[in-house]
Amino acid sequence: MHANLQSVATHSPEEVAVAHPDSDLASMPLKLIGSSAEWSFPVVFLTSLVVLLLSLLFVLRIRRKLLMKLPPGPPTWPIVGSMFTIIRTRGRPSSRVFTTLAKRYGPLLFFWIGLRPTIVVSSAEMAMAILRTCDRTFSSRPKFAPGKYLGYGYSNVVFAPSGPHFRLLRKLYASELLSPAKIERMLPLRMEEVGATIRCILESVASADEQAKACVIDVRSLMLSANLNIIGRMLFSKRLFDLDTKPDTDVHHAADGLGVPAVSPRRKAAEEFKSFVKEATKLIGGSFNAGDYIPALRWLDLQGVERTLRQFQPKIERLLLPLIQEHRRRHAFAIKEKENSDQLDFIGSLLVGHSELSDNNLIAISIDLLVGGSDSTAASVEWTLAELLRHPDLLQKVQEELDIVVGRQKMVTESDISKLLFFNCVIKESLRLHPPVPMGAPHFSTSACTLGDYTIPPHTTAYVNIHAINRDPTIWADPEAFRPHRFFDSCFNVYGQDFGLLPFSSGRRGCPGVHAALANLKLMLASLLHSFSWTLPPSIPNPKDLDMRERVGIVSPKLTPLQAIVRPRLPTDLILETLKT
Numbered sequence: 001m002h003a004n005l006q007s008v009a010t011h012s013p014e015e016v017a018v019a020h021p022d023s024d025l026a027s028m029p030l031k032l033i034g035s036s037a038e039w040s041f042p043v044v045f046l047t048s049l050v051v052l053l054l055s056l057l058f059v060l061r062i063r064r065k066l067l068m069k070l071p072p073g074p075p076t077w078p079i080v081g082s083m084f085t086i087i088r089t090r091g092r093p094s095s096r097v098f099t100t101l102a103k104r105y106g107p108l109l110f111f112w113i114g115l116r117p118t119i120v121v122s123s124a125e126m127a128m129a130i131l132r133t134c135d136r137t138f139s140s141r142p143k144f145a146p147g148k149y150l151g152y153g154y155s156n157v158v159f160a161p162s163g164p165h166f167r168l169l170r171k172l173y174a175s176e177l178l179s180p181a182k183i184e185r186m187l188p189l190r191m192e193e194v195g196a197t198i199r200c201i202l203e204s205v206a207s208a209d210e211q212a213k214a215c216v217i218d219v220r221s222l223m224l225s226a227n228l229n230i231i232g233r234m235l236f237s238k239r240l241f242d243l244d245t246k247p248d249t250d251v252h253h254a255a256d257g258l259g260v261p262a263v264s265p266r267r268k269a270a271e272e273f274k275s276f277v278k279e280a281t282k283l284i285g286g287s288f289n290a291g292d293y294i295p296a297l298r299w300l301d302l303q304g305v306e307r308t309l310r311q312f313q314p315k316i317e318r319l320l321l322p323l324i325q326e327h328r329r330r331h332a333f334a335i336k337e338k339e340n341s342d343q344l345d346f347i348g349s350l351l352v353g354h355s356e357l358s359d360n361n362l363i364a365i366s367i368d369l370l371v372g373g374s375d376s377t378a379a380s381v382e383w384t385l386a387e388l389l390r391h392p393d394l395l396q397k398v399q400e401e402l403d404i405v406v407g408r409q410k411m412v413t414e415s416d417i418s419k420l421l422f423f424n425c426v427i428k429e430s431l432r433l434h435p436p437v438p439m440g441a442p443h444f445s446t447s448a449c450t451l452g453d454y455t456i457p458p459h460t461t462a463y464v465n466i467h468a469i470n471r472d473p474t475i476w477a478d479p480e481a482f483r484p485h486r487f488f489d490s491c492f493n494v495y496g497q498d499f500g501l502l503p504f505s506s507g508r509r510g511c512p513g514v515h516a517a518l519a520n521l522k523l524m525l526a527s528l529l530h531s532f533s534w535t536l537p538p539s540i541p542n543p544k545d546l547d548m549r550e551r552v553g554i555v556s557p558k559l560t561p562l563q564a565i566v567r568p569r570l571p572t573d574l575i576l577e578t579l580k581t
């Protein structure tokens with residue numbers, strides 16, 4: 001009985017009566033209970049209060065200690081953190097917003113997005129700290145929703161957290177699939193696809209106004225198609241679709257019957273792939289998902305991001321699974337026979353050496369390359385052409401150099417590229433001023449670390465503001481201007497060794513496709529500039545009026561797609577003859 005009284009002492013008499021309706025206590029005189037509670041209730045209450053206050057003080061002290069060492073940043077609200085800064089930037093960390101914040105708080109910015117500690121670094125020194133000094137600590141990726149669906153359980157490189165699976169794939173990319181030697185061996189494939197692009201433009205010119213001998217092309221759309229075909233062939237030894245020069249229409253609108261005219265089957269295949277890449281890119285980096293930052297909200301899926309991702313998966317499988325399965329069948333026998341894996345495409349090489357990889361793993365790897373490599377390279381061609389069209393004197397200089405080095409009697413080959421000194425400066429300057437992936441991809445720290453005077457807590461998401469670093473006035477004179485000449489006497493390269501120029505990032509997570517990207521980009525651009533004359537449409541009489549705003553997203557192309565007028569510059573017969581051989 002005594003024990004019973006002890007246990008109910010902290011409850012009110014009414015609670016006791018309700019909790020034990022059948023017990024003797026219910027009928028006990030209130031006085032008896034009250035007299036015992038008078039003695040024990042304050043003691044228990046006060047003890048609990050003291051314990052609570054002490055724990056609170058302890059937590060606050062630790063927190064203050066940590067806070068004192070945390071880098072500065074914008075105001076943070078309870079629970080949501082600085083989420084509203086992110087929402088203002090349309091759900092994706094915008095390089096320009098963070099450049100402005102860095103001017104106020106310094107090159108190492110700390111804030112919370114929901115419950116996730118986040119840093120953004122905006123100087124070469126800080127980028128070096130993250131990508132070289134503390135590279136191992138920051139070499140993981142946060143587990144955001146897109147990686148669950150588009151990475152098939154975070155199983156491709158771009159989404160994989162650091163660990164044995166990630167290391168295995170990265171090693172494969174570096175030593176086999178995307179190694180400089182492998183990319184060099186893919187030269188015939190690149191030449192063919194550049195040839196197909198040129199032929200496609202010539203066909204458009206031929207079918208356009210006879211007299212003008214010119215046509216308008218949508219540069220981004222054509223470049224996206226060309227790069228998708230290059231990567232499709234690298235992956236599956238297969239062209240994904242035929243090219244055309246017209247701007248994209250949205251396939252899903254046409255399919256939905258929303259008033260957009262139906263497209264031909266040939267064009268539909270092209271647009272399905274392109275819309276797949278665009279949607280995937282948007283889903284990876286364009287949609288803010290509260291559940292990624294406040295895990296308790298994940299199940300609510302407030303913005304419907306997870307639903308959209310789930311609905312997107314069948315579309316991926318419809319496009320990629322047949323290619324992979326056909327590849328499995330086609331290569332099942334041949335692979336056993338092949339001794340030299342150099343002859344195999346990516347999927348073939350993986351089937352030979354890593355039969356444990358499932359269809360889903362192979363789909364995820366295909367997404368790495370199709371999504372990671374096509375839009376970024378297309379955006380880079382578009383930015384470079386846009387800058388040259390804005391600066392006709394520079395365009396003329398590039399074409400003069402092409403005439404001197406290559407001549408007008410033949411077309412550009414890859415062995416010409418290294419001799420084109422000014423052209424190479426143009427490429428570097430374009431990648432500096434318009435890095436196609438301006439904030440890189442989010443890194444994630446696996447343990448606490450020290451950056452300068454500050455402590456960065458474990459499990460911090462880290463962004464490198466490549467856009468801000470590439471335009472840092474302490475590194476680059478007149479940083480906002482397009483001045484390729486600056487690279488004439490500069491030893492800066494774009495391979496991640498110079499932390500003031502990081503278009504491909506650096507370290508363990510640096511872009512594994514850098515050699516493929518540069519090879520595709522340079523051969524395509526040099527060939528287009530050599531074969532055709534380029535002008536802006538009459539709607540932009542002054543080149544300086546060309547809209548150079550960028551779209552916010554993980555890949556940032558021009559906000560308004562570049563339209564340009566092209567005219568053959570080399571004799572058409574010569575081009576067609578060369579393309580035949």
Ligand code: HEM
Binds near residue numbers: 374376443503
């Ligand atoms: C001009 C073209 C390109 C640019 C500017 C570019 C830039 C980048 C950047 C900045 C990153 C993030 C690095 C980081 O998180 O620190 C990245 C990652 C990646 N890129 Fe590229 N890229 C380009 C083309 C390509 C190509 C052609 C491929 C493949 C064929 C490719 C495959 C990848 C992959 C798989 C990753 C993820 C790496 C990882 O998480 O470990 N990229 N790229």
